Amino acid sequence: MSHRKKNRNVGIIGIGQTRFSSHREDVNQPEMIHEAVSAALKDAGLAMKDIDCIVHGNMELFEMVHQPDCWHTLGTGAYGKESFRITTGGTVGATLSCAADNLVASGMYDIVMAIGFEKLQEGHTTGGITNMADPLWFRNLQTGALTGSKAYDMISEFGEERAKKASVMYRIIMDKHAVKNPMAHRAFGLEFEQLDDLVRTSPKLVGDLKLIEMCSQSDGACVVIFAEEKTAKKISKKPVWIRDHITVHREETFILFGYDEKHPVPMTHRFAAENLYKRNNIKEPLEYFDVFEMYDPASWWAVDWIRDFFQLKDDEHLKLVENKEIMIGGKMPINPSGGVIASNPIGATALVRIAEAALQIRGDAGDHQIPTEVKHALASGFGGTMWTVLTMLEKDLNW
Amino acid sequence: MTEYWGVKAEDIFNTMKDRFRVEGAKGVDAVFGYDIEGAGKWKLTVKNDSMEVEKTDDLSGCVTIMKANEENFIGVNIGKVDATNAFMSGKVKLEGDMGTFGKTTKMFKKYVPAKKVMGTGDYIQDMFSTLVARFQPQGASGLDVSITYNIGGEGGGVWTAYIKDGKCELKTGQPDKPTTKLNVNEAKDWVDVMLGKTDPFSLLSAGRASIEGKTEIALKLGEIFAKYAPKIKEFTTKDYILDMFGTLVQRFQPKGAADLDATITYDIGGEGGGKWTAYIKDGKCELKEGQPEKPTTKLCVNEAKDWVDVMLGKTDPFSLLSAGRASIEGQTAIALKLGEIFSKYIPPSSGGEAEKEELLVLKKTISVNQRFATGPIMGRFLNALKEKKIFTNKCPKCGRVHLPAREVCAECRIPATEWLEVGPKGQVRYMEYVYFSSPDPLTGETRETPYGMLNILLDGCIGNDTFAHLVRRDQINLIKNGRNDVAGTRVRPVWNEKRVGSIFDIKYFEIDE
Numbered sequence: 001m002s003h004r005k006k007n008r009n010v011g012i013i014g015i016g017q018t019r020f021s022s023h024r025e026d027v028n029q030p031e032m033i034h035e036a037v038s039a040a041l042k043d044a045g046l047a048m049k050d051i052d053c054i055v056h057g058n059m060e061l062f063e064m065v066h067q068p069d070c071w072h073t074l075g076t077g078a079y080g081k082e083s084f085r086i087t088t089g090g091t092v093g094a095t096l097s098c099a100a101d102n103l104v105a106s107g108m109y110d111i112v113m114a115i116g117f118e119k120l121q122e123g124h125t126t127g128g129i130t131n132m133a134d135p136l137w138f139r140n141l142q143t144g145a146l147t148g149s150k151a152y153d154m155i156s157e158f159g160e161e162r163a164k165k166a167s168v169m170y171r172i173i174m175d176k177h178a179v180k181n182p183m184a185h186r187a188f189g190l191e192f193e194q195l196d197d198l199v200r201t202s203p204k205l206v207g208d209l210k211l212i213e214m215c216s217q218s219d220g221a222c223v224v225i226f227a228e229e230k231t232a233k234k235i236s237k238k239p240v241w242i243r244d245h246i247t248v249h250r251e252e253t254f255i256l257f258g259y260d261e262k263h264p265v266p267m268t269h270r271f272a273a274e275n276l277y278k279r280n281n282i283k284e285p286l287e288y289f290d291v292f293e294m295y296d297p298a299s300w301w302a303v304d305w306i307r308d309f310f311q312l313k314d315d316e317h318l319k320l321v322e323n324k325e326i327m328i329g330g331k332m333p334i335n336p337s338g339g340v341i342a343s344n345p346i347g348a349t350a351l352v353r354i355a356e357a358a359l360q361i362r363g364d365a366g367d368h369q370i371p372t373e374v375k376h377a378l379a380s381g382f383g384g385t386m387w388t389v390l391t392m393l394e395k396d397l398n399w
Numbered sequence: 400m401t402e403y404w405g406v407k408a409e410d411i412f413n414t415m416k417d418r419f420r421v422e423g424a425k426g427v428d429a430v431f432g433y434d435i436e437g438a439g440k441w442k443l444t445v446k447n448d449s450m451e452v453e454k455t456d457d458l459s460g461c462v463t464i465m466k467a468n469e470e471n472f473i474g475v476n477i478g479k480v481d482a483t484n485a486f487m488s489g490k491v492k493l494e495g496d497m498g499t500f501g502k503t504t505k506m507f508k509k510y511v512p513a514k515k516v517m518g519t520g521d522y523i524q525d526m527f528s529t530l531v532a533r534f535q536p537q538g539a540s541g542l543d544v545s546i547t548y549n550i551g552g553e554g555g556g557v558w559t560a561y562i563k564d565g566k567c568e569l570k571t572g573q574p575d576k577p578t579t580k581l582n583v584n585e586a587k588d589w590v591d592v593m594l595g596k597t598d599p600f601s602l603l604s605a606g607r608a609s610i611e612g613k614t615e616i617a618l619k620l621g622e623i624f625a626k627y628a629p630k631i632k633e634f635t636t637k638d639y640i641l642d643m644f645g646t647l648v649q650r651f652q653p654k655g656a657a658d659l660d661a662t663i664t665y666d667i668g669g670e671g672g673g674k675w676t677a678y679i680k681d682g683k684c685e686l687k688e689g690q691p692e693k694p695t696t697k698l699c700v701n702e703a704k705d706w707v708d709v710m711l712g713k714t715d716p717f718s719l720l721s722a723g724r725a726s727i728e729g730q731t732a733i734a735l736k737l738g739e740i741f742s743k744y745i746p747p748s749s750g751g752e753a754e755k756e757e758l759l760v761l762k763k764t765i766s767v768n769q770r771f772a773t774g775p776i777m778g779r780f781l782n783a784l785k786e787k788k789i790f791t792n793k794c795p796k797c798g799r800v801h802l803p804a805r806e807v808c809a810e811c812r813i814p815a816t817e818w819l820e821v822g823p824k825g826q827v828r829y830m831e832y833v834y835f836s837s838p839d840p841l842t843g844e845t846r847e848t849p850y851g852m853l854n855i856l857l858d859g860c861i862g863n864d865t866f867a868h869l870v871r872r873d874q875i876n877l878i879k880n881g882r883n884d885v886a887g888t889r890v891r892p893v894w895n896e897k898r899v900g901s902i903f904d905i906k907y908f909e910i911d912e
């Protein structure tokens with residue numbers, strides 16, 4: 001894989017998010033996006049005239065609005081600006097960040113604004129996801145984003161009791177984080193004492209995937225402003241540097257799961273992480289990173305993916321969850337924001353991971369701030385049939 | 400049994416019969432249980448177009464049992480508790496068949512708590528309990544008085560407002576010599592005065608009320624206290640109509656009616672309706688019930704409800720006129736000037752929840768016919784299904800056998816040229832056991848649950864290139880997954896009689912033994 005070093009360094013200088021909720025009937029799409037745009041401009045201390053270029057993205061199929069960026073010009077302020085529209089499924093938010101980073105690094109623009117949004121209540125999410133499947137073949141059969149196969153895999157590997165508990169433990173930890181994040185959509189106030197009860201009684205959706213373990217459908221928007229090094233240092237007291245990002249995807253296929261160890265299934269997560277760490281000379285990712293904002297659509301997947309993203313072996317990932325090492329204050333805090341399982345405005349979701357990782361580095365995450373210094377952060381995006389985008393964020397420009 | 404938001408759990412069950420929607424229960428034949436902690440257990444039996452609900456201790460035979468405490472159950476039913484949150488966080492639990500239970504949501508109209516009708520006593524209580532809050536210091540500046548209300552009849556009583564230094568205090572009973580004392584024989588009359596249905600002077604002149612002490616204080620009451628307004632949520636159409644006409648004279652704007660000499664009759668039909676006429680002359684307005692022989696303009700509205708909506712700005716009058724639900728007789732021009740003659744009606748909102756500005760949600764349904772070209776590779780694969788054959792192709796480099804057939808091997812980036820026939824039998828590697836009834840993407844209908852989706856390793860295929868299809872519904876619980884060298888359940892396709900080259904030329908797979 002050929003990969004060149006960046007032309008110029010790029011820093012995040014502004015972050016804005018809306019509250020995530022399933023009830024945003026109080027505003028239309030441009031109005032909702034405008035909330036995040038204004039918040040990001042305010043955070044950066046910039047005005048719209050300072051923005052050189054805009055990248056805008058979501059999942060068109062979910063709201064069935066073609067080229068929403070045209071309509072949204074009212075809320076984005078993009079009139080007369082260079083503008084790109086991006087849509088790559090669940091990863092779109094992460095791809096927006098990659099694109100903004102590349103546009104600035106290339107030297108084409110000094111300040112680029114990335115806008116991710118979704119208003120899921122205005123369309124039909126399962127219908128949208130279904131329409132992404134191969135229309136000749138799989139569309140008739142599949143049922144959206146729900147699958148029990150990862151639960152089945154983990155139960156086969158670690159036994160029913162341990163696997164089920166780990167998944168719900170992860171879920172409770174995410175909820176404990178979400179209650180500290182005022183932007184979070186779902187924050188129930190779950191307690192660890194409820195673990196056994198939730199394992200037993202939360203309704204099953206597919207196989208052993210239970211309702212409590214699946215992410216929500218949210219409305220909301222996220223905006224992140226990127227600037228080249230000199231500008232970033234001038235404008236921001238605490239720019240957060242984008243060190244590198246990697247995107248890995250494969251053919252549209254639902255063969256995601258290994259039923260036969262003689263034929264290992266190439267996992268995009270593990271593959272992406274491996275290559276990203278290799279080219280950045282990261283030997284022990286679990287030691288290197290201080291926080292990980294992971295795109296976790298369901299708790300089974302989340303627990304399993306920890307193993308892929310940190311290149312762990314055997315049951316090391318389970319132990320991290322079981323020992324609550326993924327909590328704020330633990331060895332590797334995962335999703336202090338509450339993650340995707342708490343809030344999922346899909347087109348914004350992966351950008352929120354990057355925004356939240358950057359807030360942690362800045363020390364501006366509020367109640368869900370990690371108490372110790374955050375220097376190195378990792379953010380992931382996920383979509384389609386195992387698309388992966390990984391982004392590395394740094395506090396200091398010293399790599 | 401406890402009340403939450405003024406509702407008891409049994410209210411919800413007792414109204415189920417009235418709220419039952421036959422069309423929502425089509426094809427349902429099931430018994431559901433409700434175990435409401437603190438309130439008891441109920442059993443709901445649904446059989447096609449009929450239903451029974453009974454309170455019982457025996458919930459045996461129920462396909463699904465809902466468990467919740469009273470507060471959560473009532474809250475979810477009346478919309479005070481977010482149902483999804485309650486359900487996901489385990490505050491409301493479902494044991495048994497969730498999919499079938501989901502149909503109960505379409506089976507009943509929403510529970511609406513019965514409106515509590517306010518009696519005279521309730522109004523009197525409410526008026527005096529809000530009196531201090533309605534006190535307006537600027538209207539009482541310099542006053543040092545006691546005002547006694549002596550209200551007779553059912554719901555009546557004696558209260559005194561002590562006003563001094565711009566402050567107001569209310570006590571029951573009366574001092575020896577109140578500055579002003581208002582005597583009203585019947586509480587009901589006083590309520591009507593306060594609601595603007597009667598004017599106080601007609602009570603006084605009819606001898607149904609009297610004033611002792613300083614009369615001028617009584618005349619200042621409208622300045623000393625803000626207008627009493629019952630809680631808006633309890634306003635019925637009739638209340639609104641009465642309030643609108645009760646405030647019409649106040650809302651008259653002489654400069655909007657300069658030189659006007661006209662009679663405007665409102666003929667409002669339906670519940671809460673009536674006939675009123677505004678007599679406008681010399682910059683003055685008087686309202687009387689009934690109508691003169693030939694009013695200058697007559698507004699006829701079929702339903703009082705519609706007129707209330709117009710006055711509250713929820714409907715525009717022109718759509719009522721064009722829909723034939725309202726009409727104008729006489730001089731239309733005057734009807735068009737009503738907005739100038741009278742100021743806008745503002746419903747009373749003090750004490751009640753102010754009604755939120757109504758936001759619009761535009762509803763759309765999209766239905767699109769689509770045609771997709773298959774191309775030669777998928778075409779060959781789909782065409783073979785007509786002949787009850789499953790064809791696929793193999794990567795010449797890595798040996799991967801694609802299912803379905805693919806144009807190239809995505810990993811090796813070369814055409815998969817070698818065709819081979821596989822299956823049609825195979826072994827199950829994994830089955831998705833689907834409990835959640837998500838809509839069928841092709842029809843929009845909610846699928847029957849539970850159902851199973853198989854990943855089948857067809858004979859002749861290798862590794863993880865499995866073939867996805869449905870399993871015969873009654874065999875879901877008999878399927879065993881395979882893993883590594885352990886084979887899963889053997890299955891065979893069941894073909895449709897009429898085959899058109901679609902994936903549904905195979906109806907489903909069934910166990911092959």
Ligand SMILES: [Zn+2]
Pocket residue numbers: 794795796797798799808809810811812
């Ligand atoms: Zn190949």
